[in-house]
Amino acid sequence: MRTIITTEDLAAFCLAAKAEAYVTIDTEFLRERTYWSKLCLIQMALPGAQGEAVLVDPIEGHAMSMEPLYDLFRHEATVKVFHAARQDLEIFFVEGNVFPKPLFDTQIAAMVCGFGEQVGYETLVKKIAKENLDKTSRFTDWSRRPLSDAQQEYALADVTHLRVIYEFLAAQLAKNGRSAWVEEELALLTDPAIYTVEPEEAWTRIKTRTTSGRFLAVVKALARFRESYAQGQNVPRSRVMKDDALLELASTRPQTVEELGRSRLLMREGRKAEIAEGILAAVKAGLEMRPEDMPKIDASREQMQVNPALADLLRVLLKAKSEALGVAPRLIASSADLDAIAAGERDLETLSGWRLEAFGEDALRLCRGEIALSAKGNEVRVIRL
Structure with missing residues (x-):
């Protein structure tokens, strides 16, 4: 197996991929300790049982430019094939401001072809490729180096079997005339709005039954601070404060560090000076928000008269x-x-x-x-x- 760590080698492989009808792609990443996913590995394979399959290592090849890959993504003569592509697409959109085009997602295609809801890759490998996956490396820390042979083989299996799955599903879609159905779903996957969280709108992702304007004003201000801080420091938003703590603070509305210290749900990380000051400033901003600027929950669905x-x-x-x-x-x-x-x-x-x-x-x-x-x-x- 070959691992690519230089721009020149990546460019050569991507040039070869441009001559093919499709290329299969997958990524390995970590997100437990960061806001943005940390890209650890990219796997790609060319068509055919003997088609070359490679690992692209952005950690070992930290000086490598990803532009040859992004150029391949923009090359419309080659289909880019993923399974359950959403998280992969987010990584490439955030890092390279690019979406693969044209795109094919075997999970979506499988749902259209009768394989059930949110069908997993392992299931498709068994049913279509008639192979079994070695799951021993499933919970690997992909940021650690060196990678063992078993880890590399596991990673490559995510794109080698994908070739058979793609060809089978593409043929099924052509046969039943549903290719347009999949294309419609894929267009939704490449909407930048899916992957962009604006701090000003972060409050809409928080579930609450309270409709008080002032309460929602504080929720909005706290959510805006949390999202901005998490993005700026590249830490998970839960490390700043979890939703239950945010709702508690919107209810208790602490004015001082001492009052903030009485919070039952705010974790130790959220009590650090920088975050504590941001929380208190957000509470103050929410309390001072003008009535016409206060957010309102769309209650129309709650008021629906369902038969x-x-x-x-x-x-x-x-x-x-x-x-x-x-x-x-x-x-x-x-x-x-x-x-x-x-x-x-x-x-x-x-x-x-x-x-x-x-x-x-x-x-x-x-x-x-x-x-x-x-x-x-x-x-x-x-x-x-």
């Missing part, structure tokens, strides 16, 4: 449609989506694109009383009225 009988019928319809199509139900619609449809909402992702064709049109007909559902044995049938 429970209709929601149950929609669940039956979804199950019938997903089984007939061989598509994971959750990929088509979530339970919350079904409740929203039953409550009269129509501006939903599940009522657009390929989902509209697969499920949405009949869901709307069911809501309008234009179709009914009947059962015969284990089969659910749609009957037009």
Whole structure:
């Protein structure tokens, strides 16, 4: 096996990849102690059983430029194949401001091809490649060097078996005419907004049932400070303070270091001077926020008048449609989506694109009383009225 640690070698491999129809890619990273993922290893393989597979080591090759890889990502004649690509894409977007194009995610393709919800790589290796993965290196600290032969072989297996899986799934999609469905999902994966957390909007990720404007103002100020500090220091936001501690502070609203010290949930890290000062300043900013600037929770979903009988019928319809199509139900619609449809909402992702064709049109007909559902044995049938 070959490990690349120089820009020249990386450029040569990427040039070879540009001549191929596709290249399989995976990464190993750590995120337990940082805000941003620490890229530790990149694995790539060219097509065919004898196609070269390499490890790209950004730790040993710390002076290596990743620009040849990013140039490959921009080369539209070669498909970049990943499995469960979201975290890989975040790394490359944050570090190189680039998304692989065109992109193929075998996890999404597998859900469209009837392999179930969030199907794992190991499952696809067994079912499609007819191989077993050696799992002994699964919990490796990928930042430590040197890597053992077993670790390197484990890492390479993530891209060598992926070749067989990709070719199988791509053929299935072409056969059943669902390639456009996968492309629609992949377009969502390459939306920069998914990977960009603006401190000003960080409060929207915190779950609370309290709708008090002043309480939410303090939550917003605390969340803004926490996100800015975590990004600037490259530490996990939980190291600054966890959500339960943030909500406690928004409720108790400490004004002094002494009052802050009475917090039950704030960890020792959050009591350090720099963070403590930021917390107190954020509480002060929240308390001084003008009423017109206070955040408001969208209570529309809480106020939805859901027709429970209709929601149950929609669940039956979804199950019938997903089984007939061989598509994971959750990929088509979530339970919350079904409740929203039953409550009269129509501006939903599940009522657009390929989902509209697969499920949405009949869901709307069911809501309008234009179709009914009947059962015969284990089969659910749609009957037009």
